[in-house]
Amino acid sequence: MLRTKTLVLICATFVAFSYANQNEHNHQNHHNSNSGNSDSSSQGSIKSKLSKTSNDNTNDSSSKSSHSHSTHPSQSHTQSDSNGATHQHSHHNSQGSDSGDDDLTKGWHLQHPEKNVQYPTNAKKRSDRYQKDTDGTEHFEVHSDDKPFEQGSKTKPRTEMRNHNDYTSGKHQFSADFKVPKGTNGATIMQIFGGDRSYTKKNPHSSSFMMQVHDGDLTYYNKKQPIEKNIAGKWEHVNVIHDADKHKIDAYLNGKPVFHGKDNGNDNHYFKYGVYGQEGMSPKMEVYYKNVNIYDKKNKLFYYN
DSSP states (O other), X not given: OHHHHHHHHHHHHHHHHHHHHHHHHHHHHHHHHHHHHHHHHHHHHHHHHHHHHHHHHXXXXXXXXXXXXXXXXXXXXXXXXXXXXXXXXTTTSTTHHHHTHXXXXXXXXXXXXXXXXXXXXXXXXXXXXXXXXXXXXXXXEEETTOOOSSTTOOSOOEEEEEEOOOBSSSEEEEEEEEEOOTTOOSEEEEEEEOOOTTSOTTSOOSEEEEEEEETTEEEESSTTSEEESOOTTSEEEEEEEEETTTTEEEEEXXXXXXXXXXXXXXXXXXXXXXXXXXXXOOSEEEEEEEEEEEEESSOOOOOOO
């Protein structure tokens, strides 16, 4: 009986010991499992942070790339404006970019002188010989049998714009688009008035430069001195520059130099444009002008009425 009790006690002790070891083993496994999950969670957190950092860098890079891309069109736009602007005050002149007017007028002062139309006294009203369209295009017309522009004058018939940009020194420039209809002949269409009338008593000069039309060609004074051939019936752009101090005159047609010469001496000068009959004038003479601008290199101020 005693042996039996002792055996039962030993068995119970063994079972209890085994159960305790199993619990400890399970506890350790559970601890290790939690530790592994914690490490995995930490690694996941780090990976997540690295991933976030990488994403942030990618986003920053993308943002910078996008900003750079948006800046580029802006710079391109500015460059385009710069280029457009460089390309276009020739046309202020609508043909400026093609004619080179920007280069010729750069650094000059745009003036706004008073002006008036001189037209034949036999015309009942000014609009019979001069009209200005709503787009600014001016039309000048004169007939070979018209009377002078004022009583007592012995000059040939004219319909001209007299600009009051009077000067005796400095640099002055006339810039404009013009078109001479076919059939117009023997007419001055632009002039720099004023020449030294005492320069030679036998042949006094009342002008220093005349741009005339003969047989469809543009000439310096008479048809013996051509400036450009076959200009009738199409728009042209002209720049005429007068350096009164050096007595030099240069003319450009569509940006191309076509004349270089001297003026006819000191005098009170000013610009005129329109039609003024000359030797061999046709029964009807016409010219169209637009984008007319007058410049100088002095800080003088002129005003329209």
